[in-house]
Amino acid sequence: MKHLIAPSVLSADFANLQRDIEMINSSEADWFHVDVMDGVFVPNISFGFPVMEAIKKYAAKPLDVHLMIVNPDQYIERFAAAGASIITVHYEACTHLHRTVQAIHAAGCKTGVAINPHTPVGLLKDILTDLDLVLVMSVNPGFGGQKFIPNTINKVKELRNMASQINPRLVIEVDGGVGLHNLTELVQAGANVLVAGNAVFADESPIQMISALKELDTTTVNL
Numbered sequence: 001m002k003h004l005i006a007p008s009v010l011s012a013d014f015a016n017l018q019r020d021i022e023m024i025n026s027s028e029a030d031w032f033h034v035d036v037m038d039g040v041f042v043p044n045i046s047f048g049f050p051v052m053e054a055i056k057k058y059a060a061k062p063l064d065v066h067l068m069i070v071n072p073d074q075y076i077e078r079f080a081a082a083g084a085s086i087i088t089v090h091y092e093a094c095t096h097l098h099r100t101v102q103a104i105h106a107a108g109c110k111t112g113v114a115i116n117p118h119t120p121v122g123l124l125k126d127i128l129t130d131l132d133l134v135l136v137m138s139v140n141p142g143f144g145g146q147k148f149i150p151n152t153i154n155k156v157k158e159l160r161n162m163a164s165q166i167n168p169r170l171v172i173e174v175d176g177g178v179g180l181h182n183l184t185e186l187v188q189a190g191a192n193v194l195v196a197g198n199a200v201f202a203d204e205s206p207i208q209m210i211s212a213l214k215e216l217d218t219t220t221v222n223l
């Protein structure tokens with residue numbers, strides 16, 4: 001499977017949100033990555049339902065919703081109704097993760113679990129068959145434009161290995177500090193979806209940057 005690119009709306013120009021959404025619609029990007037932050041689970045507040053509904057109104061591609069919030073169970077049905085295709089909750093924010101994942105599934109969305117940089121991949125072993133996607137955070141969640149944590153590569157390899165035994169169709173997404181400099185290594189390690197915020201929106205030509213990220217040759221050459 002060719003890797004997918006999910007530009008992070010967090011880095012868009014909120015005063016020109018419709019323009020930026022239409023830019024992504026017209027690009028080679030695959031999904032919209034929608035970061036919801038509550039100021040409790042992470043030290044930042046992004047946006048909630050009204051903005052999410054506004055994104056949905058113009059977005060012509062799936063909404064990949066990343067909930068960086070405590071008590072996500074309370075809001076799953078509302079995020080599904082607001083147009084989420086994929087709902088990802090944090091391992092660290094869920095006391096009864098299996099129940100939360102079942103609720104996402106029951107709401108008609110693909111199920112995702114995110115792990116922070118300090119959380120070992122092995123903790124997901126017993127939930128892996130219930131998941132469509134694991135999001136490996138490659139920065140500490142809360143802000144765009146941070147530096148990629150290199151140990152993420154080892155975590156993606158370990159997760160891909162574990163998934164090959166338990167859930168070979170698992171989608172692995174990497175989020176934080178992703179760009180042209182590390183995308184190939186991440187895909188070769190086993191990642192399928194790459195979130196890119198700053199790399200896309202801080203570029204002078206976001207559409208061309210998305211094409212460049214999409215078209216990178218990630219095949220391994222065996223000499």
Ligand SMILES: O=C(CO)[C@H](O)[C@H](O)COP(=O)(O)O
Nearest residue numbers: 141142144145176177197198
């Ligand atoms: O989840 C996030 C922050 O918590 C963002 O999606 C992530 O940081 C992407 O932004 P960038 O590519 O600029 O690092």
